[in-house]
Amino acid sequence: MSSEVAAEPAAEGLAAGLRQRHLAMLAMGGVIGSGLFVSSSVGIRLAGPGIVLSFLLAGALAMLVMRMMAEMAAAIPSSGSFSVHAERAFGAWAGFAIGWLYWSALVVVLAVEATAAAIIVNSWLPGVRQWVLVLVFMAVLTAINFAAVSRFGEFEFWLALVKVVAIIGFLVLGVLAFFGLLPGTSFAGTANLLGNGGLLPHGWQGVGAGLLAVVFTFGGLEVLTIAAAESDDPARAVGKAVRAAVVRISVFYVGSMLVVVALLPWTSIQAGESPFAAVLAHIGIPATEQIMNVIVLFALLSTLNTNxxxxxRMVFSLAQRGHAPGALTKLDRNGVPYLAVAASVLFGFVAVALNALWPDTVFLYLLNAVGSVLLIVWILVACTQLRVRRQLERTAPDSLTVRMWGFPYLTWATLAAMVAILVVMAAGSGTRIQLVSSGVLVLVLVAAGAWWQRARRREPSAEGRP
Structure with missing residues (x-):
């Protein structure tokens, strides 16, 4: 037997090395990043205390979409996750398009995360060039991804745990400060929640604007259904992990925002600055800026690793289905798709170079092109689930160990909500360019997928080839 065949095979020959705790932290690692710790300030400025409702709505939307993903992943475990399911529902063109769309988004975001992490460390080590730090981060995390998946899962568990502990600590300190139980604090009451325009200073329109600003912070949960294929029992693990991850993340997000707007006037929060640092400074924690820099650094590295x-895994699955070069399906003796890792990291380095050379032109266009990908992927997931669920009910009802709530009504309602968000984005001058750029990328990939499907149909069968 070839040395490239993995021991203890899981789905598609990948090694079954991920445990339940690894899956839970992979979801945390993929989601909790600078979007929460820093960019949430934009949502607060748009919605005021209503940002809590914005996060509740965004969390509910993410929970429903993840439930759809969990249903399909439990029934059909695959490293290609929603790409495989879309192919089953609509044909090869759909699997091709959504798989490459998601992969493109991840490799472009790698550049953003690696560059942001390098900027933080460069502020501590100004003598080290920023590109050297980017190279170090990419190299170290690439080595982690080349390791056996059990080691990768363990590394990501501890990396993501730093973020979880930081958020729990923030919530504990915030609650104590709210009730005046910390030195130098007094009972905060409802002054900040009801003052400065009340709970909804910009009305429900502000809540909607806040939702638009924060819904993308839930991106990254999808990796959980991808990783489930490398667990011992995907059908059981994915349902349990999705429930735990979505609930915990929603509590962390909503709880954190509630602490911020209860302790500080929302008008004092500056867009682009960390509201977490503002709260810590308010309650008298010293060196708040450096504390937040350390936490954000860990958050960025964890998200970079997970992405x-x-x-x-996505490009590995694409290759297995004939949508990418077949060499990318090769596994090492630990069951790791090492060429798929190398290919993804290579394009990550290309994206980093584009970010360094043309940050305001070429890279900005790429960033806009993948800006709305999360929402488009979620919409395609909902469309896929509507069809796959019916197929499974007819052909394999026993495989539906995890079921979408209120099917099909909640699926249709979720789909309508996401389309409404796209309509709002199209109407806004600040988000329209992002949506148009993403739309062009989707159309190109759908056209490429349709062409690829027709080309494969014209090929002679494998049996007929010499």
Whole structure:
């Protein structure tokens, strides 16, 4: 037997090395990043205290979409996850398009995360060039992704745990400060929640604007259904992990925002600055800026690590289905798709170079092109689930160990909500360019997928080839 065949095979020959705790932290690692710790300030400025409702709505939307993904992943475990399911529902063109769309988004975001992490460390080590730090981060995390998946899962578990502990600590300190139980604090009451325009200073329109600003912070949960294929029992693990991850993340997000707007006037929060740092400074924690820099650095590295993993597994699955070069299906003796990892990281380095050379032109266009990908992927997931669920009910009802709630009504309602968000984005001058750029990328990939499907149909069968 070839040394490239993995021991203890899981789905598609990948090694079954991920445990339940690894899956839970992979979801945390993929989601909790600078979007929460820093970019949430934009949502607060748009919605005021209503940002809590914005996060509740975004969390509910993410929970429903993840439930759809969990249903399909439990029934049909695959490293290609929603790409495989879309192919089953609509044909090869759909699997091709959504798989490459998601992969493109991940490798472009790698550049953003690696560059942001390098900027933080460069502020501590100004003598080290920024590109050297990017190279170090990419190299170290690439080595982690080349390791056996059990080691990767363990590394990501501890990396993501830093973020989880930081958020729990923030919530504990915030609650104590709210009730005046910390030195120098007094009972905060409802002054900040009801003052400065009340709970909804910009009305429900502000809540909607806040939702638009924060819904993308839930991106990254999808990697959980990808990683489930490398667990011992995908059908059981994915349902349990999705429930735990979505609930915990929603509590962390909503709880954190509630602490911020209860302790500080929302008008004092500056867009682009960390509301977490503002709260810590308010309650008298010293060196708040450096504390937040350390936490954000860990958050960025964890997300970078998880996105490398997700990109490699997605392109591995695409290759297995004939949508990418067949060499990318090769596994090492640990069951790791090493060429798929290398290919994804290579394009990550290309994206980093584009970010360094043309940050305001070429890279900005790429960033806009993948800006709305999360929402488009979620919409395609909902469309896929509507069809796959019916197929499974007819052909394999016993495989539906995890079921979408209120099917098909909640699926249709979720789909309508996401389309409404796209309509709002199209109407806004600040988000329209992002949506148009993403739309062009989707159309190109759908056209390429349709062409690829027709080309494969014209090929002679494998049996007829010499």
């Amino acid at each position: 490398m993993y997700g990109a490699a």
